[in-house]
Amino acid sequence: MTVPRGEVFGFLGPNGAGKTTAVKVLLGLLAPSSGEGWLLGQPIGDLSTRRRIGYLPELFRYQTWLSAREVLSVHCELAPLPRAKWKAAIAESLDTVGLTERADDRVGTFSKGMQQRLGLGAALLGAPELVFLDEPTSALDPVGRHDVRQVIRELADRGTAVFLNSHLLSEVEQVCDRVAVVDHGRVIASGTMDDLLTGSAVYLRVAGLSDEAKSQLTSFGPVDDEGERLTFTKLGQDRIPELVAQVVALGGRVYEVIPRHQTLEDRFLQLLGEEESA
């Protein structure tokens, strides 16, 4: 698996799949049990490579007794950036994440969302060549999420590689050039969005189907069952009449049928379903 420079790479997987662990291994925070990897041309764990990397952890926490500006100063020192560049780098980071007006307030007074913004600001200090963002919008409101997507696009535009861990599939779909799906520590699929989302899906709103009746619909492929809302995540449109006939024969009353292109969520659920049945 390779992530080229300037690419926004989405790393997906269910809880406990190993996404955060993979990022920690790449950053040298955890030792790999086997295998090897390179970051920016150097083997993982190389200390000097970390000068060129930004990281927003999933578990973001910063010194609550410092101000936002002081936290960023500490990261400038540790990065380390030349002292002459600190002021401009900090001002740019604060502006990018929308914290300029709160720059001199203690982090302890910040909401979770603001602390996550600060973490993103710290990760962006000094224009790193590679940025790891682990669930970067988990604490943000819709406006914040939109802003982060904007930041990610700007990073990619200036040639920064972005490694994005996220549960928010619609978000990944909007910003990522390529994705990999990981489960139980193994990559089960990877490629561009076009490569992955080739199939079509069918959404059905149906009443009167028992669980037993639903179990007889498995011949139509993997299904995302949300009560009266069923999504057949990998089903060609040519089989819709057959599906509806079967549902009616099983005693179901069909209210809505919507054929659509497969979304990342459909594909994700399909892949995990296949992985589970394998």
Add this chain to the structure above:
Amino acid sequence: MPAVLVIARLTVQEASRRRLLAALVILTLIVVGFSAWGFNKITTVTGSSGQPLQAQQVQLITSQLLIVITFMYSGVLALSAAVVAGPLISSEVESGLLLSMLARPVRRSEVVIGKWLGLAILIAIYAGGSAFLEMAAVDWATGYVPPHPIELTLYVGAEGLALLSLGLVLSTRLSGITGGVIALVAWLMGWIGGVVGDIGSALQNQSVADIGIVSHLILPTDGLWRGAVYAMEPDAVLAALRAAGTVARANPFTAVDPPPTAFLTWVVVWFALMLALAIWSFRTREI
């Protein structure tokens, strides 16, 4: 600024911003004020003859009382060092605070040494400041100055540093509360081990006396405390203790001899071992 100094500065800054330093300064001033008043009373109190105590008696009482008060200071220092060092690394690992910092070009050894250095600076400031204030207060109240004030300060400070080092080692693997409690219990056990060793010396039973030696080697806090006690004992007291023979040794508030050079050398090695152990433990920890 090198990463190790950045971490040390952050440790001092945190203690200051969280008002730990202010609390210690205020408490120390209160204790110094009360003890100055108390020591001053010794010079005015009358004996059975109805006369004020003689200068020699004042000096004797003051020297012994100062040992007890210094024991309280060393207790505060030990308690503070254990409580602050216990969560020094573990709490930042648990909260995730260290994640973003360790993703920078920072070695884990720099984090450990930086934290140790920061807290060592705080201990030095507290030990030096409180010792100066207390001795100045006693001097003002009674005219008594312990025979070796600098050694006294160094021994008490080193005792705090020893508990800091132990707490730091524990902090690389255990939660803050667990590490702090273990360090504190170890300090008390070390003190009791020293008392047991004293009893062995008094009874001239070598195997019991060895318990004290071994406990001083495992955790040198009590050995350092005895150094502080020796630094506070006037010649007259020392002469009386020596005259009393081995029985006088069975007391944790007395010291007939200064700590041997071999012990002080071991203390230096012990500090190096603790730091090396903390670094190794933190480097091999998954975070």
